[in-house]
Amino acid sequence: MLDELQSLRTHALEQLERVEDENALEQWRIAFLGRKGALAALMEKLGTLPKEERPAAGKLANEVKAALETAFEARVNALKQRALIASLTSAPLDVTLPGRPVKRGRLHPANANLREIYRIWRDMGFQIFRSREVESDETNFQLLNIPPHHPARDAWSTFYIAGTDQRVLLRTHTSPGQIRAMRELGANGTQPLRVILPGMCYRFEQVSARYEIQFNQVEGLAIGRNITFADLKGTLIEFARRAFGERPVRFYADHFPFTEPSAQMDVQCIICDGKGCAMCKYTGFLEILGAGMVHPVVLKNGGYDPDKWSGFAFGLGPERIAILRYGIEDIRYFWGNDLRFLEQF
Ligand code: PHE
Numbered sequence: 001m002l003d004e005l006q007s008l009r010t011h012a013l014e015q016l017e018r019v020e021d022e023n024a025l026e027q028w029r030i031a032f033l034g035r036k037g038a039l040a041a042l043m044e045k046l047g048t049l050p051k052e053e054r055p056a057a058g059k060l061a062n063e064v065k066a067a068l069e070t071a072f073e074a075r076v077n078a079l080k081q082r083a084l085i086a087s088l089t090s091a092p093l094d095v096t097l098p099g100r101p102v103k104r105g106r107l108h109p110a111n112a113n114l115r116e117i118y119r120i121w122r123d124m125g126f127q128i129f130r131s132r133e134v135e136s137d138e139t140n141f142q143l144l145n146i147p148p149h150h151p152a153r154d155a156w157s158t159f160y161i162a163g164t165d166q167r168v169l170l171r172t173h174t175s176p177g178q179i180r181a182m183r184e185l186g187a188n189g190t191q192p193l194r195v196i197l198p199g200m201c202y203r204f205e206q207v208s209a210r211y212e213i214q215f216n217q218v219e220g221l222a223i224g225r226n227i228t229f230a231d232l233k234g235t236l237i238e239f240a241r242r243a244f245g246e247r248p249v250r251f252y253a254d255h256f257p258f259t260e261p262s263a264q265m266d267v268q269c270i271i272c273d274g275k276g277c278a279m280c281k282y283t284g285f286l287e288i289l290g291a292g293m294v295h296p297v298v299l300k301n302g303g304y305d306p307d308k309w310s311g312f313a314f315g316l317g318p319e320r321i322a323i324l325r326y327g328i329e330d331i332r333y334f335w336g337n338d339l340r341f342l343e344q345f
């Protein structure tokens with residue numbers, strides 16, 4: 001038995017020396033180390049040996065097994081190394097070749113457009129105030145003059161946070177930020193304000209080419225001693241001029257519970273220049289924002305005395321503006337993550 005093991009070792013190692021490729025290597029492994037290989041067969045015979053011969057034979061069998069396994073690993077590595085050297089020398093590296101171009105990232109069109117809007121408002125003296133996306137019902141509605149069960153709530157289909165009894169929600173507009181900005185920056189209603197509040201809003205809508213369940217808004221808020229509707233109008237007209245160039249705008253009466261009076265501003269359709277097309281539903285104009293004079297109740301909720309202070313607010317839809325500027329026909333492209341769309345910007 002001992003002799004058989006010794007000669008198996010010699011024979012197997014000799015064979016291994018002659019193995020030149022992966023295929024032969026695998027065949028060698030099966031023949032000698034496989035479950036039905038030569039070594040396994042000898043190991044099986046161990047049980048039939050007389051008791052006193054078993055320990056020595058067992059020990060040698062294990063040694064042979066270890067030796068074959070080590071030699072096998074070494075051969076695997078040697079063959080790999082040889083293949084590598086062969087590939088390097090047969091096709092020499094040309095270190096003077098230019099590298100593969102690395103794809104450059106870029107801003108998402110929604111973000112690029114947002115930054116453009118920030119820049120315009122910054123130039124007009126408005127500073128950015130960041131407000132939360134997860135809001136209380138109180139701040140999103142009640143402090144904005146929309147009590148529970150008020151029919152105006154229908155205008156803002158709401159996602160509520162589970163398990164909060166509808167007290168916590170995803171903000172349906174950036175207007176709750178008005179309350180937070182007034183309370184945090186107003187110093188108990190003693191300081192004037194001029195801020196924009198950008199960010200994501202969420203509404204429980206049927207998604208379509210025109211509606212998304214998430215979208216950005218940019219809220220604006222100015223509070224001061226003698227702010228009038230004329231200031232609001234002049235500011236918005238100037239914004240439109242900077243964003244769209246010399247292009248007609250028009251104001252409509254509108255209604256929001258947190259502004260009084262309220263208005264909507266339209267810009268002449270950029271696609272058809274006012275002639276009428278599918279984008280503007282053949283009206284020649286597109287709505288880009290809602291606005292108004294801050295309601296006295298809202299001023300009070302923000303800590304200001306409405307007899308001494310007044311202000312205006314607006315809420316614009318940056319994606320709607322981007323749609324206008326670039327002629328994008330479907331709002332779902334914005335969050336669809338389709339590179340064919342994103343790479344055009
Ligand atoms: N929050 C309103 C909306 O989402 C827009 C708005 C903002 C209107 C500020 C007036 C003043 O529809």
